Amino acid sequence: MPPEDFVSITGLSFAYPGGRQILDRLEMRIAPGQVVAIMGGSGHGKTTILRLIGGQLRPQRGAVRVAGQVVHELNTRQLYLLRRKMGMLFQFGALFTDLSVFENVAFPMREHTALPEALIRDLVLMKLHAVGLRGAAQLMPNELSGGMARRVALARTIALDPQLIMYDEPFTGLDPISLSVIGQLIRRLNDALGASSIIVTHDVISSLKIVDYVYFVSEGKIAAQGTPKEILDSDIPFVRQFVKAEPDGPVPFHYPARDYREELLGPHAAR
């Protein structure tokens, strides 16, 4: 029997109040030890999936199960206990700007444990060493480059050895070297911690190198899924457009609008 999924999403639907449907009966499973990518264009609800897994949003229908618990049925205390098993890396790091690099990484430890200061120091330096930034411990966040900030945030994310690590667009705005550093770190840390990871991204090249499985999300549904090889070989038009980065195709270049001719020459046109 295969091991139970660490995260399972069943029939998940979500819409912001008064807004359009973001997710529509979504199905997804993430097994322990897996690194999974969720891909899709901007505004197709990828980040929303992470927020639903983390319990920051409540679904209208369906459920997210993490470690066997239905996230939206937990009370605040239980949810906070569950979140201690999760780490989330935000798009731009979300480092606390009033704390040094060291204190940022120490933050979750200070909040959730009563470890002696000497031990916290060693742990923080080990986490920073893992992302190659032990030497930057005393810098402030505004002294870091984008790639460094992302790595510090990663060290903070894994501070309490989470079982599930979520990455929201970890590759955005990085130079090629930082890009591959972050990619390697995601894979290495996942394997070292024995965790599961979810990467929300639209960077096909960087993510296909490191993930075990890919979900393509479009219009709130899974448009395609498979291993990286299956995705590269796929002949589904949407996936082909995405992987080959073609400007027009199933994902249209134009935002929905009235007929072009009518708009320019119709009754309301400028004379």
Next chain:
Amino acid sequence: MPLADLFPAIGRRVNNGIWRLGYAARFFLTMLGRSGIAFSRFSLTVKEIYFTGVLSLIVIVVSGLFVGMVLALQGYNTLQRYGSSEALGVLVALSLVRELGPVVSGLLFASRAGSAVTAEIGLMKATEQLSAMEMMAVNPIARVVAPRFWGGVIAMPLLAALFSATGILGGYLIGVVLIGVDEGAFWSQMQSMVDFREDIVNGVIKSLVFGALVSLIAVFEGYDAVPTAEGVSNATTRTVVTSSLVILFADFILTALMFRGS
């Protein structure tokens, strides 16, 4: 605007205002419920007292000094016409302790510290720091909002007291040192006429109330800010404008309750 559009527009504004007030009240209660950390880890609150209080010292002290000096100049002008220029000390002290101390330092506090708190919390929201904290299983209302609120509540009466004290010093410099009002009369009349319970305690109560109101408005506007550059800038402006109006309004109510007929 045609009349038919005017009424719904007014209705919407009133509706929004009431909805927001209710939301702020719920926010306030949630924050009170989560305030334990602000006292159990008092160093967090001390840090905020430093940011809102200590860093506001210069503006408070300098303004207090000048307000006291102006009071002495104006007061002497009027009092000497009635031959009672010795009462200058009383006039300066009462004006400051009862009214100008709490009100002016409250207004300065709102624009110096309140705006900074709103901008800080708003930017933390815009850069996802609050979200990140939630995902680390740390409640941002307990960890970020409550210490800032209580820091402001504690700092404000101290600032108002300092404002009044330096104001009286300014009054002394102008009245006694420069104009030459009798020093003994200046201080002794002040001592005998300023009542501890009636004047000083009431002034402290006022400054406490203003501190709580400004701090609440500041943390609420920051927490509720639209997480964009424009949203944070609007929230900061709203903090200063709302705080100022609320201080003046609350001052009228408190004065009416405290000093009726006395």
